[in-house]
Amino acid sequence: MYAFDIERPATIADAVEALRTEEAQALGGGQTLIPTLKQRLAMPSKLVSLSGIGEMRGICRDDDGRVCLGGATTHSEVAAGVEGYTALASLAANIGDPAVRNRGTIGGSLANNDPSACYPAGALASGATIVTDRREIGSDNFFDGLFGTALDDGEIIVEVRFPVPERAAYVKFEQPASRFALVGVFVAKFSSGVRVAVTGASEEGVFRWSEAEAALSANFSADAMEGLNLDGSGMISDLHGSGAYRAHLVNVMTRRAVTSA
Structure with missing residues (x-):
């Protein structure tokens, strides 16, 4: 590892402000980013942790009946807390091992878009809407090749809304x-x-x-x-x-x- 600064904002607004710093990078659950840093494949000067932002965690239903997951909601929370969408809960329950599920987040998984990750398939098949601090992006327009997404620099996934299929x-x-x-x-x-x-x-x-x-x-x-x-x-x-x-x-x-x- 190498020396870097870390900030732990308590609100989305504070996180957005912190990410305006040159070479700052968002940190979700760290299940991909931390190993990447250890291998020196990425070397941001500052990490902005999103795990402590309460408004980015939790599970609810909106007026359209969609399952809404906060971007910082962990896989284990999705597995245990999603009602009415068994396939999505099952997907989350079978990601990695307990350590990964207790730290990894849905927002981090979608933002990373690993070619073998599970959540991208769930979001794309469901026709989910990815909500960021700036806009809403349909899943058909979100994923862009290996590890690529429609996210701009410093853009944060704050919520993901899943229509519930039959x-x-x-x-x-x-x-x-x-x-x-x-x-x-x-x-x-x-x-x-x-x-x-x-x-x-x-x-x-x-x-x-x-x-x-x-x-x-x-x-x-x-x-x-x-x-x-x-x-x-x-x-x-x-x-x-x-x-x-x-x-x-x-x-x-x-x-x-x-x-x-």
Whole structure:
């Protein structure tokens, strides 16, 4: 590690002001940032901790029936506190291990947009709205390739609003040591149609599988997936599996998610 300053603001306004400092960086649960700092892959001069901002924590329902999660709400709090959206609570309950779940936050996960993280799939499949200190961003416009998002420098995720589908499930084929998804699929069925989001597979990060959405909107059953396949050439290939292997897993995990839902 190296020397840096840290601020612990108590309000969103104070955090925004602190992040205006050159080379300042927001710190959520630190589950990705702290290891990154240890490896000197990032070297901000100041960290602005968001964990003590009370207005960024908690779970509620808004007037439209959406599940609203404060950006600093931890995975364990989501797992235990979300009612009426079982698939989302289950997703949170299976992230990492207890230490990760007790520190990691939904805002930090979405802002980092790791290509194998679970929350991006949940947000994208749900059609969630990411609320920042400046604006509201629909999930279809939020994710931008590996580790990329629509967030500007110093912009903070203060809340995430999830429409609740009629049926939903998240299934992942996990790497046993890290519990990251080699492939994870979140399927959400709304009255307007089905949304399918895939994480862990593509070189471009989380994505919606439009062919599967069309098939499942017409027939919401695992049988509707028959004959649907993805091209392995655009998939991640590493020591855990080839691109073709991950492409095959996407179909398998989608079937399982539909059956579970």
